[in-house]
Amino acid sequence: MRLIEKILKSEIELYNSDPKHRLGNARAISWKKSNGHSFDSDHIVAAGAYFKEYMIEKYGNCWQKNLSENINTNLSKLKWVDVGTCQATSIYNPDVPLDTTSKGEIVAKGKRLIEEIVKIVEKTQFYKPILALRTIVRGLCENPESNKNRAVVHIFGKKQHGGDREIYVMNAELRVMQLCIETIFRTCCSYFPMETLSHPENKIQFAKHHIYEAVVDSTKDSLFIMESADKTKWSQNLSVDKIMSLVLCALPSYLHPFFACTLRIWTNKIIRLPLEFLNNMRKTETKTYEQTFENQLWEDVIRCHKGLEPTEPCMKEIIGTDGQFMKVMSGFMQGVLHFSSSFYHASMINMRDYLFKKLIAKRGNTDLVSFNLVSSDDSSRGCILKSSKEGSKEGKEHLEKAFITTLAEMCASPGFASRCGMSSSVKSTFGTIGLMEFNSNWFVGLTVINPTIKFVLCCTKMVEVESFYERQECLTNLLSQVTENGAHFCV
Structure with missing residues (x-):
């Protein structure tokens, strides 16, 4: 439904x-x-x-x-x-x-x-x-x-x-x-x-490589500005x-x-x-019509199924004449x-990164490293701003301006996505300092964290089966899920 x-x-x-x-x-x-x-x-x-x-x-x-x-x-x-x-x-x-x-x-x-x-x-x-x-x-x-x-x-x-x-x-x-x-x-x-669908090995290593290079540079301080942007209704x-x-x-x-x-x-x-759904509709065919659903959408579906006029005119075009299919x-x-969608998303991110680097270059000589991760509807972005530990006052002011520009660019990301025909999810975060999430992996500095809530979810997915053999097979599959998500074998 x-x-x-x-x-x-x-x-x-x-x-x-x-x-x-x-x-x-x-x-x-x-x-x-x-x-x-x-x-x-x-x-x-x-x-x-x-x-x-x-x-x-x-x-x-x-x-x-x-x-x-x-x-x-x-x-x-x-x-x-x-x-x-x-x-x-x-x-x-x-x-x-x-x-x-x-x-x-x-x-x-x-x-x-x-x-x-x-x-x-x-x-x-x-x-x-x-x-x-x-x-x-x-x-x-x-x-x-x-x-x-x-x-x-x-x-x-x-x-x-x-x-x-x-x-x-x-x-x-x-x-x-x-x-x-x-x-x-x-x-x-x-x-x-x-793009991590074609490069699954880069899902973690790509971000860690850029962060590690910034951390080991002892001559400069680094500021990590991150974005985790999921898309909805992909x-x-x-x-x-x-x-x-x-x-x-x-x-x-x-x-x-x-x-x-x-x-x-x-x-x-x-x-x-x-x-x-079709069998439920058939059960009501012989009954005299009366409003069944409070949801107007389902009311229109039933009206189309019974040959009545829906309140939403386009529903007649969507629901087939016999009510067995949708024309979408x-x-x-x-x-x-x-x-296909991952290539589309990666191309949009590639364009955005190119434009941002052009913008930063026009505003002065800023030591900036940026990286992106894309996997179909999921994407993450990191910008690393570097400055000398013994920099001048003018250099620090320049870094502050670059930080504000970077933060503003990330906050404008939903608008950019909208122009590209993508809708940002409510789960998206922009401008977080040193924290990023991609495909359920959390990056905190050089540390990668896998949420352990998955262990609990795997353990609570017990289903009813008719035989002992099926039950054991189900338990084996759940145990595999637990260990694949990082649990210790002692579990």
């Missing part, structure tokens, strides 16, 4: 927003009034330009050739086994009503992904996914029947510390295309050392428009037609509603989100 509500709220927000703002013309509105769907295209154009400048600085004018070779190499390494890492696959067809049992309950058939992959291999006769990609793209994205150019999925909830996360189950063809898209973006991410706010704008500005032109063809189907997502334009789906 909460998953559906989150998706519906985002979609209604998108329908009610100004089309100009969600297509990149949001520079005229206050960042405090903008939502996650609006963005300023100038920021994305600048991020793309700075990515090119960054690549030219590292690889010279042949950077496109270097990037293309790495992309082709990584795509050619993909195997059908890589496609089958997900267990389930969706065989849902919105044009065909779902089956019902003798008791009147709605049921949906399912298949393992590996079974559907075998069918693709037998049909295409290709031994690698990249070789079958052209055939798959023609079937999914270049179909003469316009109603077939869509992403058909169903969802289920996965519990996490911040609430339920929606997990999208795709069909096998869509999974192949998604994997190829993510492989291209993963290759792009690998050029950013600060899956709902990220859109094809933002990703495609960055692709056009940052990546080689030969990739543009592929992304223009494939990414657009994510603006036409057909999401099957959970079976439990917002969001970019959890399955396609990881490396």
